[in-house]
Amino acid sequence: MLNGSRVLVADDEPNARRILEILLRRLGCEVFSAADGKAALAILRETPMDLLITDLNMPGMGGLELLAALRRDGHTLPVIVVTAYGTVENAVAAMKQGAFDFIIRPLDVEQVEMVIHRALNVQRIHQENEFLRDEMNKDWGEFVGQCPAMQKIYELIRQAGPSKASIFIIGETGTGKELVARAIHSNSGRRGLFVPINCAAIPADILESELFGYVRGAFTGAHKDRVGKFELAHEGTLFLDEITEMNPSIQAKLLRVLQESRIDRLGSNHSIEVDIRIIAATNRDPLGAVRLGRLREDLYYRINVLGIQLPPLRERREDIPLLARHFLEKYRRSLGGDSFTLSEEVAQALMAYAWPGNVRELENMMERAVVLSQGFEVGLRHFPQEILLTESPVILMSSIGNEDMDLEASVAKLEKNLLNKALAESAGNKAKAARILKISERTLWYKLKKYDLKAGSPE
Known part of the structure; x- marks a missing residue:
């Protein structure tokens, strides 16, 4: 069944139209009718369609003229032409002008159904390919992690995948919210696309048209129909990243879609049925966003039928060396170089750093190190200054040679690194930093002043 597909039948003979209407409705299509080419063109300019079935010989504007006008307008929908036996050469001429196929009167029901199925499938594939063309150059990586927190995430993905429940993923920027959403979709068994959209990256007036699509002439610049993300995600999953940045008026329309499973393209008066699963995500506290x-x-x-909280990288430090080696190999392959090793001092430095940008920041730093290394081992010199400022005690002690046994200077270096690390982990909150270091706030302020570290004003 081709449930919800919109088909326009153009024929000047009422009985011929009626036969095709009955057949199409039996297939689950939504059917529109026109008595001639001009009426059909007017409908197509106002209402999005998935397929046009047109008679070749109609008064005023015939099928060939209608087809030519559609292509001039930029319409790409498939067109099936209907012709009588003995005028097949006209149908062949139509196919040379871009018609999808032809059917011959008297109609063979089985053949007509087969052609309609093929045409609508081709249209669906065409829409999906347009979307996938934009996605094909993206590398979405894979999950890497063995800590208990990640094992719980994997189990939630396995449990959530086959259900139809909406899901809310919460986590800091760079923790892999989209990877989780993609994994859930992959385990869902849904045959449609995974369609992501970042609500924070698109202005509100554009976001609505991106989600719902629009018809030609809906607004200035709408030169042709456009399929929105809701339609692209039909029978699949729509991932709404940073949903708390979505305009409240669009949130209201989203709620209506969830309740009714129907959408209206901008500028259209006709609803389109959609079967989608929603996965939303935010880097904010969602209840705090509700209060605000x-x-x-x-x-x-x-x-929020099922909520998934992703841990920041600083809370699963045991996975950092594993992730670092994974990214080393990934970018080594992309550059075509030899295998790299990760030195112990680098692993220690990576473990000590707070990673405010989480896994995404780690991946970027490893790519940088691969580009700069030019050798077989990645060293500390290949990392930016912020990594070196949070070296672990092991690295600090190993960096002290026999010629540098100044106890006071070594202790000062260690203290400064621990202070910087605590401030990074507490996002600059001095009270929290003092608790991490197990010292009083007064002592913290004294040491910040002693080492001339930038601390801002007291919390």
Whole structure:
């Protein structure tokens, strides 16, 4: 069944139209009718269609003229032409002008159904390919991690995948929220696309048209129909990243889609049925966003059927060397170089760093190290200054040679690194940094002043 597909039948003979309408409705299509080419063109300019079936011989504007006008307008929908036996050469001429196929009267029901199925499948594939063309150059990586927190995430993915429940993923920037969403979709068995959209990266007036699509003439610059993300995600998954940045008016429309499973393209008066699964994500506290009015409360409870909290990288430090080696190999392959090794002092430095940008920041730093290394081992000299400022005690002690046994200077170096590390982990909150270091706030301020470290004003 081709449930929800929109098909326009153009034929000047009422009985011929009626036969095709009955057949198409039996297939689950939504059917529109026109008595001639001009009426059909007017409908197509106002209402998005998935398929046109047109008679070749109609008064005023015939099938060939209609086809030519559509292509001039930029329409790419498939067109099936209907012709009588003995005028097949006209149908062949139409196919040379871009028609998908032809059917001959008297109609063979089985053949007609087969051609309609093929045409609608081709249209669906065409829409998906347009979307995939934009996605094909993206490298989405894979999950790497063996810590208990990640094992719980893997189990949630396995449990959530086959269900139809909406999911809310919460985690800091760079923790892999989209990777989790993609993994859930891969385990869902849904045959449609995984369609991501970043609500924070697109202005509100454009975001609505990106989600819902639009018809030609809906606004200035809408020169042709455009399929929105909701339609692209039909029978698949729509991933709404940073949903708390979505305009409240669009949130209200999203809630309606979740309730009714129907959308309206901008500028259209006709609803389109969609079967989608929603996975939303945010780097904010969602309940805090609700209190601040950034997220509708009813929408929050609608999408938070299953919540998944992703741990920041600093809370799963045991995975850092594993991730680092994974990214080393990944970028070594992309550059075509030899195998790299990760020195112990680098591993220690990576483990000591706070990673405010999480896994994404780690990946970027490893790519940088591969580019700069030019050898078989990645060393500390290949990393930026912020990594070196948070060296672990093991690295600090190993860096002290026999010629450098100044106890006071070595202790000062260690203290400064520990202070910087605590401030990074506490995001500059001095009270929290003092608790991490197990010292009083007064002592912390004294040491910050002693080492002339930039601390800002007291919390």
